Amino acid sequence: KNKTGVKPKDAYVILGINYAHNSSAALLVGGEIVAACQEERFSRIKNQIGFPLKSIEFCLKEAKLESKDIDEIVVCGRLQLPFYLSISRNLKEKPGKELVEIGDIFHFFRYRILHTLAYYFPFLQDVDYFLTWFIDHFVGPFIRKKMKDDLSKRLNVGKEKITFVDHHSAHAAFAYYSSGYADTAKNTLVFCADGGGDEVCASIWLARKRKLKRISVTSIVNSIAYIYMYTTLYLGLTPVEDEYKVMGLAPYGKGKLVQRLFNKLDEFVFVDKKTFAFKTNVNTNLFYKYLNKIFYQERFDSIAGAVQKLVEVKVSEWVKIVVDHYRVDTVAFGGGLFANVKLNQRIASLPSIKQVFFAPSPGDESNCIGACYLRYKELISGGSVKPLRDLFLGPGIGEDDLESALEAAKRKGFRVEKIGDINQKVADLLASGEIVARMRGSVEFGTRALGNRSILADPSRLEVKDFLNKAIKSRDFWMPFAPSIMEGKIDNYLINPKHFRSPFMMMSFDTTKQGEKDLASAIHPYDKTARAQFVSKKENFDYWDLLLKFGEKTSRWGILNTSFNLHGEPIVLTAKDALATFANSGLRFLQIEDYLVEKR
Numbered sequence: 285k286n287k288t289g290v291k292p293k294d295a296y297v298i299l300g301i302n303y304a305h306n307s308s309a310a311l312l313v314g315g316e317i318v319a320a321c322q323e324e325r326f327s328r329i330k331n332q333i334g335f336p337l338k339s340i341e342f343c344l345k346e347a348k349l350e351s352k353d354i355d356e357i358v359v360c361g362r363l364q365l366p367f368y369l370s371i372s373r374n375l376k377e378k379p380g381k382e383l384v385e386i387g388d389i390f391h392f393f394r395y396r397i398l399h400t401l402a403y404y405f406p407f408l409q410d411v412d413y414f415l416t417w418f419i420d421h422f423v424g425p426f427i428r429k430k431m432k433d434d435l436s437k438r439l440n441v442g443k444e445k446i447t448f449v450d451h452h453s454a455h456a457a458f459a460y461y462s463s464g465y466a467d468t469a470k471n472t473l474v475f476c477a478d479g480g481g482d483e484v485c486a487s488i489w490l491a492r493k494r495k496l497k498r499i500s501v502t503s504i505v506n507s508i509a510y511i512y513m514y515t516t517l518y519l520g521l522t523p524v525e526d527e528y529k530v531m532g533l534a535p536y537g538k539g540k541l542v543q544r545l546f547n548k549l550d551e552f553v554f555v556d557k558k559t560f561a562f563k564t565n566v567n568t569n570l571f572y573k574y575l576n577k578i579f580y581q582e583r584f585d586s587i588a589g590a591v592q593k594l595v596e597v598k599v600s601e602w603v604k605i606v607v608d609h610y611r612v613d614t615v616a617f618g619g620g621l622f623a624n625v626k627l628n629q630r631i632a633s634l635p636s637i638k639q640v641f642f643a644p645s646p647g648d649e650s651n652c653i654g655a656c657y658l659r660y661k662e663l664i665s666g667g668s669v670k671p672l673r674d675l676f677l678g679p680g681i682g683e684d685d686l687e688s689a690l691e692a693a694k695r696k697g698f699r700v701e702k703i704g705d706i707n708q709k710v711a712d713l714l715a716s717g718e719i720v721a722r723m724r725g726s727v728e729f730g731t732r733a734l735g736n737r738s739i740l741a742d743p744s745r746l747e748v749k750d751f752l753n754k755a756i757k758s759r760d761f762w763m764p765f766a767p768s769i770m771e772g773k774i775d776n777y778l779i780n781p782k783h784f785r786s787p788f789m790m791m792s793f794d795t796t797k798q799g800e801k802d803l804a805s806a807i808h809p810y811d812k813t814a815r816a817q818f819v820s821k822k823e824n825f826d827y828w829d830l831l832l833k834f835g836e837k838t839s840r841w842g843i844l845n846t847s848f849n850l851h852g853e854p855i856v857l858t859a860k861d862a863l864a865t866f867a868n869s870g871l872r873f874l875q876i877e878d879y880l881v882e883k884r
Contacts, residue, residue, distance in 0.1 A: 296667075297349060298356045298659050299340065300652035304481075305524060306331045306731075308649045309339035310677075311347055312656035316670040319346040320677040320729045322649050324854040328861070331525060336652075340439070342679055351439045356663065358655040359431065360648075361451040361481055449655045451481025452619070455646070456489045456496055457661070458654030459618030463641035464671035466494045469614040475603060478619035478647070479513055479524065480504035485568075486619075488560055488606055494668070495661070500560035500606075508553055508598055509621045510568040515591040518575045519584055530588045531624055532763045535811040537589020541582070545590035546597075548578050553594065555602045560609075562602065595621070596630045603631055613638035618654070620647035623731070625792040625815045632784055632791060644675055644788035645730025674823050675788065676736060678727035681859055681877060689859035690879060696867060699882040706878045707826070711833035713873055714742050714843065719751065720873040721848050723862045724826060727855065732789045733847035734817060735768060735827035737855045737862075739871070742834075743767055743806035743844040755870025758851035765846050766815040767806035770831040773841035777803055778816060789817045806844040817845060 294314035302308045310320035319342065324330055326338035344350060428448060436443045455476040465472045474489040474496065485507035488500040513523045516530050552565050552574075566574065579587050599621070607615065615637055622628060628642050643650065657669050690700050703709045710720050719741045728734045739756065741748040743765075753759050766789055769777055777799035784791065792813040795803065800812050807814040821828045835841040849855045849865060856862045859876050866874040866881065874881040 296356075296660065296664060297347075297354050298358060298656045298663075299343065299354050300358045300360065300654075300656035300659075301336060301340070302360045302648055302650075302652040302655070303333070303335060304361060304648045304651075305333060306647060306649035307334055307336040307339075308652045308729075309336045309343050310652040310656050311343035311349075312653075312660055312669075313347055313349075315660055315664070315667055317653055317656065317672065317677060319343040320653055321679065321727070322729070322854075325678065325727060325857040328854060330852060330854050335438075337438075346679070351441055354439070354441055354445065356659055357435060357439065357441060357446045358659045359435070359446065359448050360454045360651040360655040361448070447659065449658050451648075451651065452476050452484045452487040452501075453496075453498075453658055454651040454654035455481075455618040455643075456487065456498075456654070457658040458650050459616040459641065459643040459646070460489070460491050460496060461657040461661075461669045462643060462653065462672040463616045465614055465616060465639070465641065466491065466669065467671070469639065471610075471612045472614045472616055473606060473610060473612045474616045474618065475606070475622075476617070476619040477502075477509060477599065477621040479509045479621075480507050481648070485509060486562055486602075490610065490612070502561040505567045505569055506562045506564045507568045508562055508564075508595060511549070511552070511564075511571055512591055512595055512621075514568075514572045514575060515579075515587060517572065518579060519587060528623070529760055529763060531592055531626055532760070532808070533585055533588035534592035534626070535589070535808060535813075536585040536762060537583070538586065541586040542589035542593060545578070545582060545586055546593045549590055549594045550597075553598050555598065555605060557605055560602070560606050562598070592624075592626065595624065596627050599627055600630050600634060604634055604636065607634070607636045615639070616641040616643065618643040618646045618650075622646045622790075625790060626813070628790060629792045629813070632782065638782075640784055642788075642790035644672070644790055645732060646790075647731070649730060675729045675732075675734060676726040676824070677729040679857060680726045681723065685859045686876060686879075689863045689876065690881075692860075693863055693881045697884060699884055701880050701882075702878055703880050704878075706875060706880065707830040708833050709880060710740070710873075710875055711830060711837055714740060714834055715837045717742060717745055717748075718873055719748060719871060720875055721862065721866055721871050723848065723856065723859065723874070723876045727857055730788075732817075733845060733855055734788065735819065735824055735830075735845065737848040737857075738768075738845045739848050741805065741844040742838070742840070743803045743842060744801065744838075744840055746804050748844065749805040751870070752846065756850065757846060762810075764808040764815070765806045765844050766817065767803045767842040768817045768819050768827070768831065768845040769803075769842040770828060770835060771818050771820045773835070774816075774818060777842055778814060786816055786818050787820065787823060789815055791816070802840045803842050803844075806842065816842075 298312040300310040308322040321339040321342050323336040323339050324332045432443045432446045435446055456474045460474050472491040477486040483504050484501050485504045486502035489496045490499050516527050517523045554563055556563050632640050693700050713720050721739045725736050727737055778793040792815045795812050795814050819828050847855045856865050872883050
């Protein structure tokens with residue numbers, strides 16, 4: 285504190301917690317996010333639900349702080365019973381794989397069993413809806429009190445420091461304040477959409493003078509994202525996880541077949557032009573029982589194509605109506621629905637949009653950051669939050685971890701060599717057709733690998749896609765990989781008439797003829813679009829330098845980039861994780877910092 289006894293703005297410390305799907309924690313100091321990570325990275329349980337204890341410990345350690353230094357703890361969203369049970373158990377037992385996550389069981393029961401049986405026994409959907417409503421309205425207050433008690437005890441902080449923020453408010457805050465528009469744009473429209481949170485599935489916000497004002501909400505019973513989720517389940521995939529597979533499958537659908545199904549779905553959803561809310565003709569919590577009537581005996585690619593078209597048409601219409609009404613051409617987007625890069629491509633093409641920002645990793649995992657931003661702006665009058673410069677917010681590679689992994693590699697008979705210019709060596713390997721796993725610096729926050737925990741290959745070689753799928757990734761045959769492209773060379777490969785940036789792989793683009801050739805293994809094989817990452821010298825110099833050296837060697841300025849993990853596992857965190865993944869895959873080369881590990 286300063287001489288007046290008031291803590292200065294640049295020292296205020298806020299811890300944000302997301303306990304829900306893909307639980308996570310973030311730490312804000314003086315308006316800047318200094319650390320953030322998802323619990324799955326530590327537990328090795330993909331999309332883990334529950335109290336993110338290890339992530340909290342990391343954030344405090346990274347900032348060289350202790351729990352007594354925290355001014356506010358912000359928990360995102362209205363508490364629900366399964367999440368609380370998971371958190372409560374985590375507080376009493378040592379977290380780890382041995383824990384049975386109550387939240388995971390709840391989601392499996394709800395989406396895989398209850399909703400499947402509901403088609404044959406319709407009353408079960410009503411039971412599910414009633415249980416959710418009852419928990420939110422009657423169990424919620426009790427849970428919030430217990431949650432404060434537990435957090436206070438676990439983190440050794442006063443209960444008065446713990447607050448809860450609305451789910452969609454956190455989505456909106458993350459999208460707006462991380463975009464930088466608070467400092468550069470007079471007015472910004474912020475759109476949020478997801479399956480649902482705190483009774484809301486979509487919201488619109490008008491941002492002026494660095495403040496957010498909500499201007500529209502859509503009730504959770506009118507969720508267009510639920511229609512997409514239930515279609516994912518209908519196709520035998522995992523809801524709240526495999527929606528991206530439906531998006532990847534959609535381009536294979538044939539025009540007339542897709543249109544016929546789209547016409548059926550189109551009847552269910554419309555945009556209210558007075559309230560700017562989505563409306564549906566049925567409660568979308570109960571939508572699953574309608575799907576067999578709509579999709580019976582239809583091709584799976586037609587189904588995917590129709591639901592993808594529905595989302596693109598309805599959401600882009602929603603955006604256009606609001607943008608035209610308010611005459612605001614700067615827009616930002618948050619919430620899990622905007623992980624759909626094909627939807628984002630269509631929105632970005634709207635003529636009335638001049639500036640666009642799609643929040644990176646916009647699902648619930650980033651709400652810990654949004655909650656920090658939101659609470660800071662509420663508490664600190666005139667305080668300015670700093671936009672995200674990059675997403676390398678997680679743990680780096682510790683010396684002990686590095687040394688232990690390298691020694692273990694030698695014991696396994698692998699060749700280990702320290703390289704003077706590791707980027708040149710990796711560029712040479714890629715140019716010769718080799719595939720290299722790369723582990724460098726701090727781990728990325730979110731669902732995308734952006735070069736620091738990536739598997740890299742020369743995308744001009746069609747054979748690398750089959751090798752990656754067979755030896756490492758086990759991806760469905762229709763799913764594309766993605767390219768990292770050096771800024772300054774984007775126009776060689778992508779059609780981007782508005783010159784929008786895509787540093788976080790949040791948009792897809794149509795490709796040029798050269799792009800189809802040079803990025804062949806890193807674009808969608810059917811519609812030739814690319815979910816591209818633009819790599820700049822300022823944001824990630826080391827990865828940019830690798831792209832530069834690869835380009836100088838090959839005259840190709842893009843690299844295939846896929847996340848460094850085995851199928852069904854989280855992205856690697858430690859050197860130990862990297863070595864284990866490397867040893868259990870068909871990979872031959874692994875880079876860890878300046879070391880190259882090679883299987884003999």
